[in-house]
Amino acid sequence: xxxxxxxxxxxxxxxxxxxxxxxxxxxxxxxxxxxxxxxxxxxxxxxxxxxxxxxxxxxxxxxxxxxxxxxxxxxxxxxxxxxxxxxxxxxxxxxxxxxxxxxxxxxxxxxxxxxxxxxxxxxxxxxxxxxxxxxxxxxxxxxxxxxxxxxxxxxxxxxxxxxxxxxxxxxxxxxxxxxxxxxxxxxxxxxxxxxxxxxxxxxxxxxxxxxxxxxxxxxxxxxxxxxxxxxxxxxxxxxxxxxxxxxxxxxxxxxxxxxxxxxxxxxxxxxxxxxxxxxxxxxxxxxxxxxxxxxxxxxxxxxxxxxxxxxxxxxxxxxxxxxxxxxxxxxxxxxxxxxxxxxxxxxxxxxxxxxxxxxxxxxxxxxxxxxxxxxxxxxxxxxxxxxxxxxxxxxxxxxxxxxxxxxxxxxxxxxxxxxxxxxxxxxxxxxxxxxxxxxxxxxxxxxxxxxxxxxxxxxxxxxxxxxxxxxxxxxxxxxxxxxxxxxxxxxxxxxxxxxxxxxxxxxxxxxxxxxxxxxxxxxxxxxxxxxxxxxxxxxxxxxxxxxxxxxxxxxxxx
Amino acid sequence: xxxxxxxxxxxxxxxxxxxxxxxxxxxxxxxxxxxxxxxxxxxxxxxxxxxxxxxxxxxxxxxxxxxxxxxxxxxxxxxxxxxxxxxxxxxxxxxxxxxxxxxxxxxxxxxxxxxxxxxxxxxxxxxxxxxxxxxxxxxxxxxxxxxxxxxxxxxxxxxxxxxxxxxxxxxxxxxxxxxxxxxxxxxxxxxxxxxxxxxxxxxxxxxxxxxxxxxxxxxxxxxxxxxxxxxxxxxxxxxxxxxxxxxxxxxxxxxxxxxxxxx
Ligand SMILES: Nc1ncnc2c1ncn2[C@@H]1O[C@H](COP(=O)(O)OP(=O)(O)O)[C@@H](O)[C@H]1O
Ligand SMILES: [Mg+2]
Numbered sequence: 001x002x003x004x005x006x007x008x009x010x011x012x013x014x015x016x017x018x019x020x021x022x023x024x025x026x027x028x029x030x031x032x033x034x035x036x037x038x039x040x041x042x043x044x045x046x047x048x049x050x051x052x053x054x055x056x057x058x059x060x061x062x063x064x065x066x067x068x069x070x071x072x073x074x075x076x077x078x079x080x081x082x083x084x085x086x087x088x089x090x091x092x093x094x095x096x097x098x099x100x101x102x103x104x105x106x107x108x109x110x111x112x113x114x115x116x117x118x119x120x121x122x123x124x125x126x127x128x129x130x131x132x133x134x135x136x137x138x139x140x141x142x143x144x145x146x147x148x149x150x151x152x153x154x155x156x157x158x159x160x161x162x163x164x165x166x167x168x169x170x171x172x173x174x175x176x177x178x179x180x181x182x183x184x185x186x187x188x189x190x191x192x193x194x195x196x197x198x199x200x201x202x203x204x205x206x207x208x209x210x211x212x213x214x215x216x217x218x219x220x221x222x223x224x225x226x227x228x229x230x231x232x233x234x235x236x237x238x239x240x241x242x243x244x245x246x247x248x249x250x251x252x253x254x255x256x257x258x259x260x261x262x263x264x265x266x267x268x269x270x271x272x273x274x275x276x277x278x279x280x281x282x283x284x285x286x287x288x289x290x291x292x293x294x295x296x297x298x299x300x301x302x303x304x305x306x307x308x309x310x311x312x313x314x315x316x317x318x319x320x321x322x323x324x325x326x327x328x329x330x331x332x333x334x335x336x337x338x339x340x341x342x343x344x345x346x347x348x349x350x351x352x353x354x355x356x357x358x359x360x361x362x363x364x365x366x367x368x369x370x371x372x373x374x375x376x377x378x379x380x381x382x383x384x385x386x387x388x389x390x391x392x393x394x395x396x397x398x399x400x401x402x403x404x405x406x407x408x409x410x411x412x413x414x415x416x417x418x419x420x421x422x423x424x425x426x427x428x429x430x431x432x433x434x435x436x437x438x439x440x441x442x443x444x445x446x447x448x449x450x451x452x453x454x455x456x457x458x459x460x461x462x463x464x465x466x467x468x469x470x471x472x473x474x475x476x477x478x479x480x481x482x483x484x485x486x487x488x489x490x491x492x493x494x495x496x497x498x499x500x501x502x503x504x505x506x507x508x509x510x511x512x513x514x515x516x517x518x519x520x521x522x523x524x525x526x527x528x529x530x531x532x533x534x535x536x537x538x539x540x541x542x543x544x545x546x547x548x549x550x551x552x553x554x555x556x557x558x
Numbered sequence: 559x560x561x562x563x564x565x566x567x568x569x570x571x572x573x574x575x576x577x578x579x580x581x582x583x584x585x586x587x588x589x590x591x592x593x594x595x596x597x598x599x600x601x602x603x604x605x606x607x608x609x610x611x612x613x614x615x616x617x618x619x620x621x622x623x624x625x626x627x628x629x630x631x632x633x634x635x636x637x638x639x640x641x642x643x644x645x646x647x648x649x650x651x652x653x654x655x656x657x658x659x660x661x662x663x664x665x666x667x668x669x670x671x672x673x674x675x676x677x678x679x680x681x682x683x684x685x686x687x688x689x690x691x692x693x694x695x696x697x698x699x700x701x702x703x704x705x706x707x708x709x710x711x712x713x714x715x716x717x718x719x720x721x722x723x724x725x726x727x728x729x730x731x732x733x734x735x736x737x738x739x740x741x742x743x744x745x746x747x748x749x750x751x752x753x754x755x756x757x758x759x760x761x762x763x764x765x766x767x768x769x770x771x772x773x774x775x776x777x778x779x780x781x782x783x784x785x786x787x788x789x790x791x792x793x794x795x796x797x798x799x800x801x802x803x804x805x806x807x808x809x810x811x812x813x814x815x816x817x818x819x820x821x
Contacts, residue, residue: 437649437651439647439649439651440651440653442616442619442621442639442645442647443645443647443651443664445621445638445639446619446621446639446640446641446643446644446645446716447641447664447665447668447716448639448640448641448668449664449667449668450668453667453668457653457656457664457667458653458664461653461655462653464655548654548655549654549655550654551654553654553697553698554651554652554653554654554697555649555650555651556649556650556651556652556697556702556705556706556729557648557649557650557729
């Protein structure tokens with residue numbers, strides 16, 4: 001039974017051509033696009049306010065930044081079933097469903113944008129701030145005349161990944177089932193699944209084409225906006241541009257934080273002759289000193305996770321002692337499933353990394369391939385995998401089956417994960433290669449290094465910070481991919497895509513059979529282990545990156 | 559083989575013939591560049607800022623392709639970068655994730671030598687540039703001058719015939735630069751070194767007179783070689799030597815083109 005009323009579909013026979021509801025499809029694509037863009041806009045605006053707060057208050061800054069870092073490294077989608085329950089239960093109706101979908105998209109796009117804005121606000125040149133102080137600018141003037149324009153290039157740089165993320169999640173979050181109830185909110189995700197249910201394949205194809213067109217339009221528009229923004233507002237930019245002989249400080253938001261932390265060497269006396277730090281980025285130390293802020297933020301984050309899960313358990317059911325027994329007895333098999341999922345995530349990540357290193361290098365070193373290839377990859381990445389995967393599934397099943405036999409579904413799920421995540425590490429690596437000092441390129445050519453030597457000694461180390469942030473996103477999205485793929489009923493007609501075992505599958509199955517206690521308990525275990533692990537892992541890697549692998553520090557120039 | 563012998567007899571190592579170059583955006587940097595670098599010589603290319611000195615070095619190292627004309631090493635065209643023609647950059651380039659020794663070892667690695675041989679060669683190169691005992695320091699633990707020495711050691715360890723240096727002292731403070739300048743000639747032309755010719759780009763005339771045997775003056779738009787000046791002041795050279803001042807006048811007048819005297 002479909003609870004949210006499919007009102008437009010029913011009333012839109014006006015725009016129907018040959019059984020294809022053109023009008024409805026177009027409206028649905030627009031609805032989804034508007035949802036994504038509006039949430040990105042919301043992230044941008046809220047980010048300005050928060051970033052302003054952060055530069056005004058040290059305490060707020062510490063907590064804000066640490067929270068971003070934590071949430072960035074935790075795959076929020078895996079909490080989705082539980083989050084859904086809260087929204088549907090507490091708010092209910094069409095609004096609850098809509099908000100649940102919005103919440104998911106918001107958490108997917110917001111961190112990058114917030115971080116970028118904060119970085120930008122932090123790096124406003126002191127001269128500009130002095131001018132503002134001089135003329136006694138108020139809050140609005142400061143924002144409108146200094147901070148906001150200054151943050152535009154960085155926001156522009158973060159738009160592509162955010163749009164991709166947004167579309168990816170929106171199509172899965174528009175329709176979902178809890179127990180026997182299917183909830184849906186109007187949009188292309190819902191529309192496609194309703195067309196599928198009616199076996200209207202031409203309709204689905206049309207939906208893909210229209211969605212493709214609109215995504216291409218959005219990407220092109222964003223490209224031109226960001227090009228213009230960069231040309232107009234750049235003081236320092238995130239766009240990878242090769243310049244010669246200048247200090248190169250132009251990285252992703254996360255990387256800026258890394259780069260600006262100049263860890264002093266052991267021998268302080270040798271540091272006396274370091275280059276004068278003229279760069280505004282370095283004048284304002286970009287990353288606040290962490291310490292207590294980090295711990296507080298960790299506790300806050302944990303408290304938020306625990307609250308989400310607790311309210312799910314607490315609100316929806318009062319768990320009896322017998323149920324607790326049941327949950328505890330299930331725990332070992334849940335942990336086993338989690339281990340399997342980890343193996344899957346690692347496999348997906350390694351394959352993505354391999355592809356990134358080879359293909360990304362190929363792209364970054366061949367101008368013509370790059371000019372054509374990067375926009376194609378950007379567009380593909382914004383095209384939501386969950387929307388087209390059922391067709392891929394139908395198309396490649398026989399082929400995959402002939403190779404993998406009884407592991408076919410496993411392979412397909414890994415493939416789905418790969419499609420959903422490959423882009424991040426690829427893009428990160430590509431950015432890293434583009435931002436590599438041009439001198440490094442010349443030295444590699446000069447010394448006639450072979451491919452593996454280049455990779456090992458120069459390219460991987462100098463792109464390391466980019467790779468790490470790319471890998472972090474890839475790992476997160478891999479969890480998202482598993483959450484969708486490990487149990488996908490009715491992926492094509494009556495067929496169900498599922499793996500033998502896995503925590504994501506258990507949670508999905510539990511959610512769809514109404515076993516909320518088990519779903520919540522599984523999410524809880526997942527939250528604790530994965531969150532702690534990814535926070536520690538990401539943090540370790542980032543620390544290593546900022547300590548050792550900052551290519552910009554390899555160029556000494558006044 | 560025969561051409562090689564002739565060139566060697568004549569003592570020319572690197573030669574530029576009728577070279578034209580323009581950047582992708584259509585900007586024509588050079589027209590008709592001709593120059594010969596002789597064996598055992600320290601050669602300087604001077605010219606005003608933006609005239610194309612760095613560009614010329616990149617053409618000499620085949621990092622850029624000429625629009626017309628060619629670069630010859632021992633009479634053979636240089637078509638792509640080679641360890642035989644090694645470049646030291648203006649902005650001092652080291653790899654922060656490698657120690658001094660590993661930085662140097664990078665240019666030994668492509669030879670596929672055993673590990674201890676690589677270590678030995680890199681250590682010796684560091685010693686040559688006066689950094690013995692600093693093998694395990696990371697670049698960020700070193701001053702700019704030390705880093706540039708590492709970069710020079712890395713270039714030397716590649717066993718080049720020609721060393722290209724793009725304003726190698728420009729990013730050092732005056733004292734450090736002077737220290738390195740005093741050392742560099744001996745470093746580059748000691749008996750162990752395989753180097754035949756050093757080509758340095760600079761806009762600092764004092765530095766050029768202090769170091770070089772031959773100076774090519776690059777000027778005009780598009781630029782070309784407007785003069786070749788030999789400097790025969792005996793070494794070590796002192797800026798207080800009256801000959802030094804004379805040279806300065808001569809170079810200065812070529813650079814300003816109209817023959818203005820030094821003020
Ligand atoms: N990649 C490039 N594309 C177009 N023009 C360039 C490029 N690099 C340098 N130029 C221009 O070529 C001229 C010579 O540059 P360069 O060789 O760096 O001069 P120098 O080293 O003598 O100061 C300059 O006018 C510079 O602006
Ligand atoms: Mg130059």
